[in-house]
Amino acid sequence: MIDPKLLRQSAVDVAVNLARRGYIFDADEYLALQERRKILQVETQQLQSERNSSAKAIGEAKAQGEDFEPLLAAVEDLGERLSKSESSLQELQVRLRDIELDLPNLLDDSVPDGKDAKDNVEVRTWGKIVDFDFEVRDHIDLGEALGMIDFEAASRMSGSRFTVIKGALARLQRALIQFMLDTHTQEHGYEETYVPYLVHEQALIGTGQLPKFADDLFKTDTETPFYLIPTAEVPLTNLVCNVLLEADQLPQKYAAHTPCFRSEAGSYGQDTRGMIRQHQFEKVELVHFVAVDESKAALELLTGHAEVILQKLELPYRVVELCAGDIGFGSAKTYDIEVWLPGQQKYREISSCSNYNDFQARRMKARRRHPDTGKPELIHTLNGSGVAAGRALIAVMENYQNDDGSIGIPAVLRPYMSGAEIISARH
Secondary structure (H helix, E strand, C coil), X not given: CCCXXXXXXXXXXXXXXXXCCCCCCCHHHHHHHHHHHHHHHHHHHHHHHHHHHXXXXXXXXXXXXXXXXXXXXXXXXXXXXXXXXXXXXXXXHHHHHHHHHHXXXXXXXXXXXXXXXXXXXXXXEECCCCCCCCCCCCHHHHHHHHCCEEHHXXXXXXXXXXXXXXXXXXXXXXXXHHHHHHHHHHHCCCEECCCCCEECHXXXXXXXXXXXXXXXXXXXXXXXXXXXXXXXHHHHHHHHCCCEECHHHCCEEEEEEEEEECCCCCCCCCCCCCCCCCXXXXXXXXXXXXXXXXXXXXXXXXXXXXXXXXXXXXXCEEEEECCCCCXXXXXXXXXXXXXXXXXXXXXXXXXXXXXXXXXXXXXXXXXXXXXXXXXXXXXXXXXXXXXXXXXXXXXXXXXXXXXXXXXXXXXXXXXXXXXXXXXXXXX
16 A cells, blocks of 8 residues: 555655556545545534533533523534534545555556566576477476376366376475475575465455455355465465564565465466466465565565576576566566476466565554664565466476476476486376
């Protein structure tokens, strides 16, 4: 959430910043609503004061045996006017809150201009793209030929965008997850965390998924609904919801492996085959909590940690900086890491690393005590995939494939696979 004080004082500047995203913020309407709110607030306070004074006068009249019927009539009229004023004020406050919750984050000045993914800026590449001397297959053909990926069985029980993975490929995905957690906790200093997969509405409001992306979430049909998490970012970031940290408690870094659940409501027709875009998938998520002046450096650190995973797996990738028109709703600045997939002959996103500044912290009331003043101040939050396990599995399958349809196992994963060096069809 954008600072309401900034919205009131610099609404036009906010509108200019958000316009870079293609978001139209009507500053004049917002300021007019704020003026109306002020008037209603003053009116409500005055009526409350008058009602209290009248109630006191009635009490005094009763005590002195005086006729207080005229005062009662006046109080009744005051009550009706106050009730109407309070109702109007509440409606206006809800409207303003809805506007504020709908506003995306302000972009960092360094974010490049652009309308969509075609305008993203390549920052760097790593690794050598393999020049295969045979016809390359994608993960779908490879997995089905091995008898270890079953889309048909998944479809029978759950419908489209689900996958059953079996045997050595299932173990390879588990190995990837364990390898990522070990790397991030043992080498990068993250604290491994087990978190709930079901959360309440407020947790998703806090991280920015609600109300904006309600259609992308799975929700239980209960009196107090739960939501299946779209990413471990939600429960991890909510570790500091309504928390006041001491200055020496920052920075904090957390890592969690969870399944993720997304309805993919806006992706009709996209990646309908295979495991690229699923309703359920596995991911290792990384989250940072830092002081205000540390988040820019933390974003570079976070991105580098995700890159290390791909480097150790020896998978070619590139890092791109997202342009203003392609960046996520809550992010101030984002780097996407895209791994090379030979089966598609293109780079595909495997990690998105973002600095949210105080956007989430303001929604969650996540603060720290300033070391000099002792006063509470909002912290900055960051998150990124470290990395998506399903897409890492795809990348390993396609980049390590052999002419006979077998799949080589990256050296760093072999200890997790009992020393095996290759996955071949079962006979």
